[in-house]
Amino acid sequence: MxxxxxxxxxxxxxxxxxxxxxxxxxxxxxxxxxxxxxxxxxxxxxxxxxxxxxxxxxxxxxxxxxxxxxSKIDSNSDFKYTQADNHIEDNEFEETEIPFCPKCGSKMALRTAKNGAHAGNKFWGCSKYPKCKGLLNI
Structure with missing residues (x-):
């Protein structure tokens, strides 16, 4: 600034x-x-x-x-807008409120467990991982 x-x-x-x-x-x-x-x-x-x-x-x-x-408009003039091929219905999404980390207060990120007994399950992990290892189960 x-x-x-x-x-x-x-x-x-x-x-x-x-x-x-x-x-x-x-x-x-x-x-x-x-x-x-x-x-x-x-x-x-x-x-x-x-x-x-x-x-x-x-x-x-x-x-x-x-x-x-x-200047942003001029530099982005090469982009071409295309319409998506698939149609998405409004009811295909569920509204999710992003929680805050219980340890540091940062926003959480929705993640999927890759290893262990909970592999494939979704959970909320701190966006500041690996500095903060805050977790919330879904």
Missing amino acids: IKNILKSALNNFQAFLVTWVVIIIVNQLFIFGACFAPYCLLAALPHTFVIAVLLNYFLNAEESNKQLNS
Whole structure:
């Protein structure tokens, strides 16, 4: 996230610079009591920089989102959509609510046992396996 915010500031450097200067002037006038001494300006640089970077990012976020979406559409233009051969009825699916792991709280994944006495049976296993070995029997 921070990387994207800083990239936005570099991509729109001129707008960022103008925004930063305006924020410094407003900051010095209203917060520091019109103090334009060098030590006052140096004290204002860090927080005004952060404010200018964030303003630049959020004001230009809509424009960068449009560019990202248009580049995704252009890069995916080779895809051709086809209709599935088989017809699936609505009643062929049962609604399943995905449970959360009792050990770590992550979402569970529906799995099928491959070995042992329960081979072929379905169970819920933690999505963070092998770090977490939480299980729920069905």
